[in-house]
């Protein structure tokens with residue numbers, strides 16, 4: 001059977017990897033006239049082993065902290081040669097490469113208003129190095145560096161608000177998207193590519209290895225994250241919210257309970273406050289973005 | 293290094309020779325009578341190994357890692373799992 | 379070819395050369411004493427004298443990454459930095475060299491913190507010596523101009539394809555004024571040619587850059603850098619020769635020598651110190667002392683054969699270092715000693731630390747070095763330990 005996807009099979013993602021679903025769909029929308037840039041991380045590792053690349057489009061990885069700058073450079077390189085075919089540059093990076101170590105470089109790319117679509121696949125931890133906490137790890141989630149022992153309940157602080165950070169830079173197109181709603185994801189990728197100047201899309205991509213659930217539940221969990229209000233699907237153009245996916249809110253427990261990283265919250269009522277804070281987060285999102 | 297290019301650069305799409313189907317412990321089996329060819333399994337498959345043919349979805353077992361997302365996402369429950377005998 | 383000679387600032391001489399070589403993409407981040415170069419280039423671009431994409435970077439890490447991406451997309455790319463900035467680029471330069479991206483970088487040599495300083499020495503570029511990037515150290519403003527014109531062709535040669543650093547001492551070269559002969563931009567552009575990449579990021583032929591590799595090929599990719607630097611030797615020789623033919627200037631290829639023929643002591647050094655040594659050598663020769671000079675022009679590729687040949691039968695060599703590998707001493711001296719290993723002629727090699735952190739090295743200091751080195755044969759003379767010129771011993775009591 002011939003496979004026509006621009007993200008080829010035979011890649012080495014874990015079975016059920018949420019990021020792998022996202023990348024396949026993103027490339028369907030970008031088409032072949034696109035150069036993809038990725039920082040170090042799971043995506044880079046599972047797609048690029050030497051002699052077995054799964055990229056059917058030009059792709060470049062350099063380091064962990066510089067994908068936005070590499071993207072800027074590639075675009076400048078194209079433009080300096082006239083870019084006669086209007087080739088687009090899209091960066092796809094993990095939460096570590098985006099929220100943490102690549103933040104300076106991303107901020108520079110946003111500020112210069114470089115015409116690049118940057119997509120963050122957020123699996124809420126450093127998965128490639130073995131599930132260490134990042135600044136995208138949410139409150140209460142256990143990772144190897146936000147351990148659950150004694151009074152420590154996993155990540156003790158909230159995750160960073162990347163959407164607000166992108167908006168604060170005046171990024172003209174900012175959106176969130178879910179692998180449980182592929183038509184919406186594709187539409188946003190298209191808008192991000194067509195928008196002149198930088199665009200930022202944040203996707204939540206569940207990782208069964210890092211979150212501790214059965215691989216088959218990947219899409220279902222992405223859906224639950226949206227339905228609880230914990231991961232609002234929103235869209236901003238020139239700083240104004242232009243769409244927000246309406247939900248019929250379900251309890252956050254439906255999202256949290258299937259995941260090992262949150263199990264301690266349900267063992268006894270020791271961490272009831274944490275659960276309350278997570279519930280409040282969902283409610284705040286629902287109010288803030290008018291989701292319900 | 294004959295098959296490699298300068299500077300660690302390599303050719304596109306060479307992963308296709310990797311038989312990731314060997315990783316599988318369960319295999320998805322499509323009931324073509326139930327399949328409505330909606331394409332959801334193909335969309336959600338992380339490994340690009342579901343294809344919608346004339347008479348329904350077809351799994352490419354050379355690549356299928358057996359994550360079973362397709363079973364979970366099929367709206368008419370046309371896919372079931374079977375233990376992979378090795 | 380006849381050029382126009384004018385009194386130029388060193389940074390301006392560099393900017394003139396870079397402009398004429400027409401890089402497609404320039405990305406820089408300011409750091410003293412490199413700033414005048416990027417300010418000149420920014421002005422050239424905004425005034426339309428240079429049609430480059432000029433990208434302001436948010437850090438040196440990004441600047442190096444931007445030219446990396448541009449080079450991978452097939453563009454001629456240029457950046458400049460110094461000191462802390464070069465150290466921040468370190469990780470990027472390693473990857474750039476291994477990915478075989480021929481970026482040209484002006485390294486305005488400056489010492490490394492702490493204490494923070496803007497004084498010149500070679501610690502910054504020495505810290506990047508193992509990256510795979512080529513390094514040419516210049517002694518004068520004219521050579522800074524000439525070397526930049528030569529650099530693009532050397533780096534971009536299909537058999538070389540490595541980043542290249544043109545290293546020039548901060549202040550002494552970057553901010554001083556000297557007569558520099560500048561040639562018409564058209565002539566320089568013609569000499570510099572254009573970048574013809576053997577591969578690039580291109581949807582028409584998709585390639586994967588920066589793949590993940592294991593033990594089956596990693597050593598091979600490091601070895602490939604060894605081979606590329608060997609090719610660079612030949613390329614540097616041919617490009618400097620051709621430059622001489624076209625423009626009449628020759629500053630040396632891998633090395634340059636001055637009055638080495640019958641020398642009984644040879645001084646070996648790099649960078650601006652070389653021109654001070656030239657003058658000192660002439661004065662000492664006038665006094666009847668048989669002193670010569672070997673300028674190491676390319677620190678990478680390292681010209682061991684040329685140095686050995688130039689030193690001939692000289693029994694004594696003094697190496698002047700502006701960088702330190704803590705606990706083993708001057709870095710140039712260590713490499714020179716290694717070069718002489720197994721050589722039939724075994725001169726006494728006396729290492730000097732001179733000019734580290736901007737400590738003054740004038741002709742008087744050079745003569746002192748010659749005198750100290752000449753006592754190496756005596757019982758009380760130096761025994762191989764690095765001699766630190768101008769070190770304030772009172773500091774430690």
Ligand SMILES: Cc1ncc(C[n+]2csc(CCOP(=O)(O)OP(=O)(O)O)c2C)c(N)n1
Pocket residue numbers: 040041042043064065093094095096097098123125126127128129134
């Ligand atoms: C400078 C640097 N620091 C640390 C690492 C180690 N490292 C490689 S991938 C990675 C985690 C990546 O996390 P993220 O960006 O969230 O992507 P994920 O693996 O979760 O998909 C880390 C810490 C590195 N390669 N480079």
Ligand code: SF4
Pocket residue numbers: 012013014015016017018019020042043046123127128206207208209210
């Ligand atoms: S660890 Fe998680 S993110 Fe990484 S490949 Fe596996 S499933 Fe995907």
Ligand code: SF4
Pocket residue numbers: 016320333336337338339340341342351352355356357358359360361362363
């Ligand atoms: S089991 Fe997973 S890999 Fe196999 S076809 Fe279904 S979704 Fe694809």
Ligand SMILES: [Mg+2]
Pocket residue numbers: 094095096122123124125126127
């Ligand atoms: Mg992650």
